[in-house]
Amino acid sequence: MKLEVSGLNSFYGQAHILFDVGFEVGEGEVVALLGRNGAGKSTSFRSVVGLVPNRSGKVVFEGEDVSRLPPYEIARRGLGYVPEDRRIFTELTVEENFEVGRQEARPGVATWMPERIYALFPNLGEMRKRPGGHMSGGEQQMLTIGRTLMGNPSMVLLDEPSEGLAPKIVEQMADAIMTMKKEGLSIVISEQNLHFAKLISDRAYIIEKGRIRFSGTIGELEANPEIRDAYLAV
Amino acid sequence: MDFLLIQALSGLASAASLFLVASGLSIIFGVTRIVNFAHGAFYMLGAYAAFTLTDRFAGPLGFWGGLLVASLAVAAVGALMEVVLLRRIYQAPELFQLLATFGVTLMVQDLVVLIWGPDDLMGPRAPGFTGAFSLFGRLVPTYDILLILLGPVVLGLLWLLFHRTRWGVLVRAATQDREMVSSLGVNQKWLFTSVFALGVFLAALGGALQIPRTTVTHYMDLSIIVEVFVVVVIGGLGSVTGAFVAAVLVSELNAFGILVLPKISMITVFLVMAVVLVVRPWGLFGKPDAAPRASAGISVRPWKPMSALERGGVALVVLLAALLPFVSGSYALSVGSEILVFVLFAASLHFMMTVGGLASFGHAAYFGLGAYGAAFAVTYFGVPMEAALVLGPVLGLVGAVLFGWFCVRLSGVYFAMLTLAFAQITWSIAFQWVEVTGGDNGILGIWPSAWASTPQGFYWLALGVVVVGVAVLRMLVFSPFGFGLRAARDSGLRAEAIGIDAKRTQWAAFVVAGTFAGIAGALFAFLKGSVFPETLAIPMSVDGLVMVLLGGIETVSGAVVGAVVYKALAIWLMSQTELSKLVLGGIIVLLVVAFPKGIVGFIEDWRHRRPPAPNGAGPEAMGIAKVEAAQ
């Protein structure tokens, strides 16, 4: 297993948000974490990468328990995180954003250079000197993914990569994720519905009110519309 | 015309050091979100260290090398402070961070005197830049020209550092979003330490470069830090370019202000700062979103009116205090009166800090204005004590109305810096306007009326005024005004939605607090029989803060207890040791480290460990969750 999460309980202040959340991702697999607004998708991702200070549970990445490590140590082990609100550095140019994400090459893992990322997202190649704040939402989404790739991760968590994007950009995004998969990356994406997730995912989990409610293949999910209607947005 | 040019050049030369120190403060704040009060202390240490090194090693290499080595050494001290002290308190409320670095400042002040002695020191001239050249028949020191050129050079170097190196890119990224930077695999700890070292290096270099121009003194830290605060408020906290432009602006205003109003040159700077704040509250080059989190949530426990038992307890304490003159001598009574005065001072600050969420670093201004007001009333209008005790605080009120209007436009550290700057401006007026205030010599002969002239009489007077004052403040806390104030503190927008004008309410709280501080100040003038500029000085403001924080910020009684404990301790320390600032600074630092979440946070943690009480638990838990969410 690439990533094994179990018994995750997370809190924001006094509020208990995640209840015994667990999921697994195999080597090279693309897994979707699905759920409605406020279901706990982002909190799950943030808990895995060490950004929720108040949490308990186990996060095993490549056989190592990383649940006590600070975020930068987790990132350096090759677990990349792309936040939902993009959080690009608005004052920094495209190139500088990439520089912040840059890490040493990691043996056995695809190494990313800015040129390879421009090949993946040609739009970015045309605006290398532009500050991140002066880019469209779609371009910013590409930038934030590229920035994480610059750390040469072996796995990435993508939080709602299709959110608020035009259909044409969504297609481009799906292609890019498939390319990343071909490069050998393991990927978890979070989405509110199946539309985008079913294009790229092998398996899916559904989270609702901080609990995992369903686990299975995309095919099983499509065969059970009542589950979809109960837990997902349309 | 030529005279004006010379004056402008001299202003530009002063701007260089000011820019170095201010840019260092800005860079540190940008990444760590800490306003480093000790920045002035590092500036001073840079000057002292450079003095020692250049004194020992003569020649150009000795001089320039000495400046550089001195600055590097001080930067190392700064890095050490970051690792040992600041790393423990990055999560603490910003008020505590300011206070901790202030504690360091106090310690450095005593240490400097201990190491280099109390006398002013004259450094060597810079080799190769000892002369002056003639411009329109006037002499301009060549060293000034060097400094004038240095400012833009440093600005350029900093630009290159931040735009052309990986380190600089990481720093700029961390200035915007620290958490994201760490999720991308960057170890922030060392980024913070290196940023801090760079900032301190700039401050120390600013100090070291001053030694050929001015004497090295052990009070140069406070004078620079106030100017630096003014510079970053005008230029925008976190902006290096802003620091440069504002440093030039402030230095030129100082240079020409001397010509227009020789006695009170700070006034011109004040006026410009006021205009900038009204037009762009976040400074010329700052960004509105860079404004730090407000210091909301400093008190989270819902307020409860006193129970009958508590009322009885308070009455008993007051009664016992009233009986003190029957059992103690006159020294103890005068100490007692002084403590009472500070109880009222602390209670007034507490009122605006906890209920209003406005943590002032310059509350002494209103205390001092009250004292000077009383002194003016006696000296210039010949009124008796009773009238002066009423007229004096009016000056505090007027000051609070004027300054408060500007201050409440800001929040958090900006608010703290601005209140401090206003207090220091008031101080410099009292210090410089000798005709009216007597300057350093103060105003003497402010004696109480006959009935209050014995230690007993004055003690009872003070007790009466203070008990009534604290009671009124406490009633205000529970009045609709007090609730409105808390609403404004917790969420300005929400308060507006329910029809409370947040700014106006906070302004009113500022004025109330200033007036009560003025009453305490007027009493203080009669207690001492005199008034000096020290009543308005920074240490007085910080005394007030420490009292409030020490006692616990949650209840009015906290301020009272804090004032009694702290003032008694301070008076005792003064009588025991020459190094009272060192000890006091050390105590402040230790307190902040021991309670890194603030005393309230400490109590809250402690309360959480206990099972919640069945009745009061619900709303309390909600209040806590809300506050944490706000953070």
Ligand SMILES: Nc1ncnc2c1ncn2[C@@H]1O[C@H](COP(=O)(O)OP(=O)(O)OP(=O)(O)O)[C@@H](O)[C@H]1O
């Ligand atoms: N900083 C926070 N403080 C308190 N509660 C929070 C915080 N962030 C999220 N929550 C709460 O945690 C729950 C889960 O939120 P989360 O952001 O994980 O949901 P999500 O599934 O990512 O939703 P969305 O699809 O809207 O992004 C929600 O009820 C939300 O209100």
Ligand SMILES: [Mg+2]
């Ligand atoms: Mg989310």
